[in-house]
Amino acid sequence: MSDKAPSIATWKEDLDLILSAAIAAGETALRYFRNKPDVRWKNEGRSPVSEADIAANDILKERLLLARPNYGWLSEETDDDQSRLSCEAVFVVDPIDGTRAFIAGKDLWCVSVAVVHRGLPVAGVLYAPALDEVYEATLNGPALKNGASIRVRDVQDGDALHVAVAEDIVSSLAPSFRNGIVRVPHVPSLAYRLAxxxxxxxxxxxxxxxxxxxxxxAADLILERAGGGLNTLQSQALSYNRPNVVHGLLCAASKAALPGLLAASRTLEGH
Known part of the structure; x- marks a missing residue:
């Protein structure tokens, strides 16, 4: 692969590619939605996979790798091929993020597709077909929702923060922080929650x-371009396409609210 750094235009071209592929995959998944798709279980019965997940994954893989055969591939629904580690650019894909919601007939699921270059997301798309919503961003451009620019909320001192946090861990947040938040009920798609x-x-x-x-x-990039951040408890940004693709406890918020959320969440390190 050339040592020449890809241009801004390259990421826009990649964004156009993954956007069209995500829409095609989402439209395919939508045909199974609320139509009793076949479901099997993986990870010792902890994770459901529907036939829609597989169909959407097949569309994404065929379209994306046909267009970019030198890119690596990492998907929830494909056995991991560690050859991706030798690729500068990798497609990182979840054909249906929020499969449990999808199976239950709930709207909060999305197709998530990113291009990761040297560990950093450079183009990202979230497509929520049941809601008719498209989020997109490139490394050098704005975050968009259905074509309009989006930004995180401008949080002021004294504002109550609306935070999506699981009920089983909210009581372990630092009390001084916990008492100043409004807990948002569970959002089944993590990618959509970040959106x-x-x-x-x-x-x-x-x-x-x-x-x-x-x-x-994909959601990490969209959030960053909207003025937010997704960090580890050590206040570090995430790196992608590593040998281990599993992450520890994380916090996401606007740049202004993130330090306080991180500080309050360090009591959760054992969770």
Missing amino acids: MVADGRIDGTVVKKNSHDWDLA
Whole structure:
């Protein structure tokens, strides 16, 4: 692969590619939605996979690798091929983020597709077909929702923060912080939850450990371009396409609210 750095135009071309592929995959998944798709279980019965996940994955893989055969591939629904580690650019894909919601006939699921270059997301798309919503961003451009620019909420001192956090861990947040938040009920798609931070509907979220690259990469970029951040408890940004694609406990919020959320969440390190 050439040592020449890809141009801004390259990421826009990649964005156009993954956007069209995500829409095609989402439209395919929508045909199975609320139509009793076949479901099997993986990870010792902990994770459901529907026939829609597989169909959407097949469309994404065929379209994307046909257009970019030198890119690597990392998907929740494909056995990991470690050859991706030798690729400068990798597609990071979750064909249906929020499979449980999809199976239950709930609207909060999306197709998540990112291009990761040297560990950094450079183009990302989330497509929520049941809601008719498209989020997109490139490394050098704005975050968009259905073509309009989005930003995180401008949080002021004294504002109550609306934070999506699991009920089983909210009581372990630092009390001084916990008492100043409004807990947002569970949002089943992690990628979509991060998009809700990006468009200002919620102010932050705490992500339990064991999320994966495919849950995060596209939404991470969209959130960053909307003025937010997704960090480890050590206040570090995430790196993608590593040998281990599993992440620890994370926090996402606007740049202004993130330090406080991180500080309050360090009491959760054992969760």
